Amino acid sequence: MSTQTLTSRTTERSTGTPPVPTTPSRPRAPRAWASKTAVNAVLIMLALYTLMPISWLLIAATKNRRDLFATGGFSFGEFNLLSNIHEVFTHNDGIYGRWLLNTVIYAVVGSAISSLISVAAGYAFDKYAFAGKEKLFGVVLAGVLVPGAVLTLPMYLLASKAGLTNTYWALLIPSLVNPFGVYLARVFSEGYVPYEVIEAARVDGAGEIRTFRKIALPMLAPGFMTLFLFSFTASWNNFYGALVMLNDKNLYPVNLGLHMWNISTTESPEMYSLAITGSLIAVIPLVIAFLCLQRFWRSGLTAGAVK
């Protein structure tokens, strides 16, 4: 991803000169090709570092149990990807499919609602004046400073008192509130939604809700997508919360399910190929989401950078 950002940035500056910073303090700028080579070398190293594990996963997912243990990590054995995939989806009455579905519910539904709440709150903080506004916003910012892991146990105890443990709500409700999202949304709202537009809508007789829905929300779309991606990855990776809250394996998200399979390999090593192939399948939706939503992600992150 970073490589693409870099190339697109440099090509945008259609000045024709390579982007080598020259400062008076350094009389001799290093040769352009040298710095380019250095940068590219580092980037290639990083790309390799990132791609090694995933290529290992790809190769390992094609092996049967025997080859998994008998052949080297980056060499192919007999090609068994399809039977491995079949085994993943049929093991334990197809529980894996259920896990994927659960993850989609937790990640997609949760993130969509959470992003909507954040955008609405950020918009309100930006566009409305009300008593105690900045104090309230300070409280939201304080929420950003509290690491999530610290809250897992208190959340569990609360959920336990409310009788929500071991339900979908146990994971969905906590994921709806996102102080950092509110903060970002306020910034987006400042950057994307000019006050004049709101004024114009009001003059034309639109109510506040309608103004937000019809005018502000479409303008905030890139920001919304950015928040959605943030949320989505956080939910997708919300492992500890699920571990603590859930004990019915039919409610597990895919990461917890895979972890359970992976742990059981000490007792039954044959679960290795299930865990490996399952991990590969679980990565695919994330890759797709990133590829599709990348442009939002990028434009969202740089919102307000250039007025």
Place this chain on the structure above:
Amino acid sequence: MKAQSLRVYGAVAAAVSLALLTSACGSGSTTSSAAKDDGKPVTITYWTWTTGAEAAAAEFNRTHTDIQVQFSQIPGGADGYSKISNAIKAGGAPDVTTIEYAMVPEFASQGYLEDLTASSGELVKKSFPAGIQDLVTFGGKTWSVPFDATPQVYFYRKDLFEKYGVSVPTTWDEYRAAAEKIKAADPKARIGNFPTDTPLEATLSWQAGAKWFQIKDGAWKPEINDAPSQKVAAFWQGMLKDDLVFNYGSGTPEENKSKADGTSASVVGAAWSGGGMISTMPDLKGKWGVAPIPHWGTPASGMFGGTSFAVTKGSKHTKAAAEFVKWVTTDPAAMTARISALKNPSTSLPANREMAAVAAKAFDTSYFGGQDFYKLTGEQIDTIVPGWTWGPVWGKVNADFKDEAAKNGLASGLVKAQGSAQTAIESRGLKLAK
């Protein structure tokens, strides 16, 4: 997990944790209730990570009308234990759960377990081998009921031993001699692997007569750096120094590969290790043999892994729970159901003799060349050195030992573990024997 807004949660969390702190100091346990009188069955909850457990629970439900078991599969390992202990603190704990022997003292001393002396004490005395009783009975009370027996056994490649002209070692000195011979014959091959990241060192010390934890006058006395342990550490450190064994992490691809490609000629394991071999190394069928573990002069064994059944503190159905525990640990029907659900063969050895007989009957011995696997592993139960207990701070001690041993060697690991045991016992408010 995303950060929540502080407003509500901070205050409530503080209140809840305060309430917890105060209640943890003085909550009396609920007395047990038998099956209800109104004819409705009692429902108990049961959490475990063990394979085949779901089928066993279903069989119990099919054959019992007064008690029904609600089964949940949870992850094993450290995550599973933190999950169980959190649930106990929050009051949402299962009635019955599985706990590995090494964690029983820890859970019992933290007040997480119901005292089973009255309901299961007799059962443990009557139905289980003496060497295993010590693991679930200490401080004069029974805390859990044994499920499997895990005396150490020695797996070796019959074909390779023949090729290198090595006979099966019966003592550790012979083991070292065999290791030297194998390495000399083939510089790429080793007699086996010694992972420093498992409780193997503890089990081998146990075999040598060490007692890492004891209870003296109601106080815990850790002696992790005693003479037998030092002897064992010195032996394996020598093996590692002279490059006579591999030093791969347990369960790593390297370790698995070395077994599969024959560069590791033998494995120091337990009965349950066999199941994984059968399913991951089908090509080596008939080539593996199993023998008693090498010893220091007289046949002896420690226990490597293993699980027991406990009833968690605050369970409202302790009587029903104890009944289910009895069934699942001693009734042959439980074993039959468990085995029939397994997709791959298990070589786990039940601690109870009747259960072991069922497992033995179901087991296909052809992988081990027709050797009576269950008879041999069963005989090793008698060599388990009695009097070992895992101590109330095993999780911490084990982690510290592993780190230190990996960095500075086994002997240093023992010193570190002893210090960490003393500190942890005191910091948990338990009595430390002076």
